[in-house]
Amino acid sequence: MAGIFYNEVVFFIGLTVFVILGLFPPPAWATQPHICPEGLYAHLLAHIAFGAALLYMLYRSRGLPGGGDRAWLYLRLSLVFFLLWNFDAFTVHLLERHLSLNTYYYSSALEAEIPGPVNWKHLLYYVTRFDHLFCVPAMYFLWQSLREFTRGKHVFG
Amino acid sequence: MFSVSLPLYPLYAVDLVGAILMILISFACLEKAFYLLRHHPDHLLFVYLFGLSLSFTAFALSRSMGHVVRFILGWSGHPHLWFVLAPFSGALNTVFILLAAFLTFVFPRAHQTFRLLEEETQQLKETKEALEKAHDHLQQLYRTLEEKVEERTRELALSEQKFRRLFEAAGDAIFFCDQEGRLLDINPAGVQLLGFTRKEELLGRSLGEFFACRGEWNRYREFLCAEGQVTNFETLLLTSHGEERYVVITANAIEYLQGCHLGWQGIMKDLTRFREMTERMIYSEKMAALGQLAAGVAHEINTPLGIILGYTQLLKESQEEREELQLIEDQVRVCQRLISDLLIFSRPSPQAEQPVDLKEIVRQVLEMVQPTYRKEGIEINLHVSDSPVIRGDPDRLRQVVLNLLGNARDALQGGGAIHIWIYRLRRGGAVLEVGDTGPGIPEEIREKIFEPFFTTKPPGQGTGLGLFVTFGLVKEHGGEIEVFSPPAEERYLRLGIRTLFRIIFPEGNHVSG
Structure with missing residues (x-):
């Protein structure tokens, strides 16, 4: 019953975000990476769904058989990092859209930069662009978890 | 506001290295997940992990290859081409993120459903095993019961045969009556005792018909009904030929579980001959005693009679009253004849x-x-x-x-x-x-x-x-x-x-x- 209730809450939150984004669309700048805003919205919704799924999985993973094993610990760490990465990526997408920035399209030259003067949003964008610092550990912990599972020292769920 | 520019090369470096690492680690994950799936194909968690690894690998390829290709295109002087490829890369990223989200959402629910199914399957399995055990047990019981029934039937048949033989060959009459005293069954000795040749002639007739005295029959019934049994009930029966049979009956009532009398069963012993012999023996004893007494008395009287006879004869020769003396002599001789008869018992055989x-x-x-x-x-x-x-x-x-x-x-x-x-x-x-x-x-x-x-x-x-x-x-x-x-x-x-x-x-x- 608790699981069902949780699903409904997640779905309701997701729907609310979708409606807010739909009702208040950001301005369309010329340098946006997604040519059409539908693509970005779809991508953002995918991030929201992915975040909700990760939260749901983290919540339910405790109750699964063998949930306290080492393999499951790694799996949960992986989920947490993926969750952080998801939030980070979502923030980047919003800031890109807000600041009409896309670092990928400035240049591929090593001397490329975000020209000053910059504000806190630019700084936040700059920091959150290092998203690999979250997704690489997330993949690493997923690998560790799988490795633990292959060693067979766990209880199968 | 800060009047500084933010260099992008650290960002590019981290993206490049991170992209390569993501591809490598995702493949490593895919390899492990595939290994688990191959060895545990029916395990839902490993199906989920394989699906997740596959999604992340595809995502990593799509996203990381995007970074690499973008650098290559930028450095090679064709950055505009990236504008063509970027939507595909973005769309693929979206698809794979959604796929990962879908799998992550579905897994706990599917797992729960599978667990329920497994539990029900387990329960069904346990129930089936319990039923099989019960079936085996019942079969064993049935077999045991069948064997026991056969054994008891054999024992019963043997017992029936034994008692039937006893019933048929008994020297005394054995009979079964209903509540009214009508004969239901009687053995050959009983048929013979009552003067018949076939049992069928007797069955259905009341035993009371053969009692010489109706009062005895009523007394017998009353006693049997009141006490439930009679022991050594002596009475006189009349056979179909009118011959007297002195019998002693021992019988008991056959009762229902509730105690209601169903009939009687009993044994009749014919004591006619035994009684005759006893009477004859008593009579013989009596006669022997009388004989001995008579012989003893005769022996004692014989001597004085001899003296009387001798003197009577002497007196006859010398006395006038010869007629009177002759009378005395005649009577003495009568007495001597009597004594002679009586002395047969005491005299030894002459030869x-x-x-x-x-x-x-x-x-x-x-x-x-x-x-x-x-x-x-x-x-x-x-x-x-x-x-x-x-x-x-x-x-x-x-x-x-x-x-x-x-x-x-x-x-x-x-x-x-x-x-x-x-x-x-x-x-x-x-x-x-x-x-x-x-x-x-x-x-x-x-x-x-x-x-x-x-x-x-x-x-x-x-x-x-x-x-x-x-x-x-x-x-x-x-x-x-x-x-x-x-x-x-x-x-x-x-x-x-x-x-x-x-x-x-x-x-x-x-x-x-």
């Missing part, structure tokens, strides 16, 4: 026992008495089918025959017939029967005829010692004497015999006649 032809003894007596009897209108018929030899004193045996013939002669006042039978019994023994066509012996005196001094003649005409002496002599020879008045057998009745004396001597050497 040793020897084989005697019974027919010859009878013939000698007949030669002596037949002329006299003929004059009196008495016809004597001798029926000899065999010539048995017994051991005994010929004189005493002649006395026996003479006494029986004298008794018959007394009964045939005005003429009649005397029949004598001599034959051998199959079971051994020589039989001498003397019957007459006289009036017969009244029942009330039948038991007294062998007693000493018992006579139906007027005073002075009979001594009452004839049959008494006969009885004593027969006993002396180890024989038995019985009287039937009238006899039951048709062959005697056809000849008009009303009184029959039967003597059975133990047989000695047989001399062919």
Whole structure:
């Protein structure tokens, strides 16, 4: 019953975000990476769904058989990092859209930069662009978890 | 606001290295997940992890290859081409993120469903195992029960056979009656006891029909109903031929579980012969005692009688009153004859026992008495089918025959017939029967005829010692004497015999006649 209730809450939150984004669309700048805003919205919704799924999985993973094993610990760490990465990526997408920035399209030259003067949003964008610092550990912990599972020292769920 | 520019090369470096690492690690994950899936194909968690790894690998390829390709295109002077490829990369990223989200959402629910299914499957399996166990147990019980039933049936059949044999072969009557006393079953000994030849003739008839006294039957029923059983109930039955059977019955009521009487079952023992023998033995003892008493008294009187007779004869020679003395002498001689008869019991046999032809003894007596009897209108018929030899004193045996013939002669006042039978019994023994066509012996005196001094003649005409002496002599020879008045057998009745004396001597050497 608790699981069902949780699903409904997640779905309701997701729907609310979708409606807010739909009702208040950001301005369309010329340098946006997604040519059409539908693509970005779809991508953002995918991030929201992915975040909700990760939260749901983290919540339910405790109750699964063998949930306290080492393999499951790694799996949960992986989920947490993926969750952080998801939030980070979502923030980047919003800031890109807000600041009409896309670092990928400035240049591929090593001397490329975000020209000053910059504000806190630019700084936040700059920091959150290092998203690999979250997704690489997330993949690493997923690998560790799988490795633990292959060693067979766990209880199968 | 900060008046600085933010260099992008650290960002590019991290993206490049991170992209390569993501591709490598995602493939490593895919390899591990595939390994798990291959070894545990039916394990839902590993299916999920494989799906997740596959999604992340595809995502990593799509996203990381995007970074790499973008750098290559930028450095090669064709950054505009990235504008063509970027939407595809972004769309693929979206798809793979959604796929990962979908799998992550579905897994816990699917897992829960699978768990429920597994639990139900397990429960079904356990139930099936329990049912199989119960089935095996029941089958074993059924087999055991079948074997036990067979064994009990065999035992029952054996028991039934055993009791049936006992029932059929028993010397005593065994019977089963319903509540009303009607015979439901009775064994052959019972059929014979009641004078029938077939059981079917008896079944359904009341046992009370055979009770000589109706009151006895009612008493028997009342007692049985009240007490539930009777032990050694002595009564007299009348067979279908009217013969008396003295029996002792032990019976008990057959009851329902509720205690209601269903009928009776019992055993009847025929004591007729036993009772006759007992009575005969008592009678023999009585007669022996009387004989000894009489003989003792006779012996004591004999001496003074001899003295009286001697002096009477002396006085007759010297005295005038000769007539009176003659009377005394006659009476003394009568007394001496009586004493002579009585002393038969106490006197030793004058000669040793020897084989005697019974027919010859009878013939000698007949030669002596037949002329006299003929004059009196008495016809004597001798029926000899065999010539048995017994051991005994010929004189005493002649006395026996003479006494029986004298008794018959007394009964045939005005003429009649005397029949004598001599034959051998199959079971051994020589039989001498003397019957007459006289009036017969009244029942009330039948038991007294062998007693000493018992006579139906007027005073002075009979001594009452004839049959008494006969009885004593027969006993002396180890024989038995019985009287039937009238006899039951048709062959005697056809000849008009009303009184029959039967003597059975133990047989000695047989001399062919």
